Amino acid sequence: MRKIKTINVDGREIFVKELTVLEIDRLFDDAAKVNSTRSILDDMLDQHDLTGDMLEFLSGVTVAELKEMTPSTYLPIVQAAKEVNPDFFIMTQMLKNRSERLERMFAAGSGGMFPPSLPPDTSTSGITD
Numbered sequence: 001m002r003k004i005k006t007i008n009v010d011g012r013e014i015f016v017k018e019l020t021v022l023e024i025d026r027l028f029d030d031a032a033k034v035n036s037t038r039s040i041l042d043d044m045l046d047q048h049d050l051t052g053d054m055l056e057f058l059s060g061v062t063v064a065e066l067k068e069m070t071p072s073t074y075l076p077i078v079q080a081a082k083e084v085n086p087d088f089f090i091m092t093q094m095l096k097n098r099s100e101r102l103e104r105m106f107a108a109g110s111g112g113m114f115p116p117s118l119p120p121d122t123s124t125s126g127i128t129d
Contacts, residue, residue, distance in 0.1 A: 002070050021074075022067040041067055048078045049092040055081060058088075 003018040025040040041052040041063065052063040055074070058081040066074050082089050 001073065003072060018070045018072060020068055020070050025067070039063075039067070044071065045078070048082070049089055049096060050078065050081070058085065 002020070005016045007014050007016060021041045021044060024044075039052060045051055045055060050058075052066055055061065055066060055077065056063050059077050061074075061077060066077075
């Protein structure tokens with residue numbers, strides 16, 4: 001169910017509604033997503049170490065249905081998925097941490113861990129296959 005908060009501004013009653021994922025998606029610039037297969041739902045579920053496809057697989061609720069929900073509506077589904085699949089979520093967090101460490105390592109350089117590539121004109125005499 002969508003949350004609606006009524007506030008009074010200068011004597012005018014204003015109804016502030018919670019957005020569905022689809023509504024949030026429509027607010028973002030479409031140009032930013034031209035070459036991406038990730039949806040705004042995936043970005044929103046990322047904090048829970050999930051994608052829309054994963055949550056669909058875990059719950060049977062389709063990605064299209066999830067996109068029509070507000071975050072407060074799909075959050076109990078996420079929480080139930082975490083409750084019944086703790087090992088899955090431990091593993092996704094471990095993989096995410098490893099990925100982040102590798103990204104930082106390569107962004108900072110190998111720190112001598114890997115030898116630098118040889119320039120294209122470097123002689124390789126004495127090296128055989």
